[in-house]
Amino acid sequence: MIMRMDERMTRVLRKALITAMALLAAGCGQSQREPVTVNDAWANATPVGATVAGVYLEISVGQPDTLLAASTTVADHIEMHTSSEENGMMKMRPLPTVQLVPARPFTFAPGGAHFMLMDLRQPLAAGMKFPMTLEFEKAGERTVQVEVVEPGSR
Ligand SMILES: [Cu+2]
Helix, strand or coil, X not given: CHHHHHHHHHHHHHHHHHHXXXXXXXXXXXXXXXXXXXEEEEEECCCCCCCEXXXXXXXXXXXXXXXXXXXXXXXXXXXXXXXXXXXXXXXXXXXXCEEEECCECXXXXXXXXXXEEEEECCCCCCCCEEEEEEEECCCEEEEEXXXXXXXXXX
């Protein structure tokens, strides 16, 4: 009699445990659904005759990853740069790749890291949007829409 009770309890507990693990697995799956999130991609409108333009955005990752490269239809190619002030002059240096870690969003912003669109194929006009594709080592490619704004508006 006591044995039978134990067996039943074990069965109930096992069932509860399996349900709990299934819920846990579902929860984990949900948090890993977006390995990479790219937010707030924007660029300043370009003056007449400009051949380069900067693009800024923020990247969050759910797992460690590396940003390898970027491309767009509106420019021949894109370089990644960092800027820093040296002797009162802003200097840009190539940024070959960007290491990304969870819980530390990486921001491309004026005066810091930025994407540099090289050899623009068309001027960037305020109000327009254009696609830019980011290539990650693990997450693969992500295409975002870059919003072009009036210079000085943000
Ligand atoms: Cu640059």
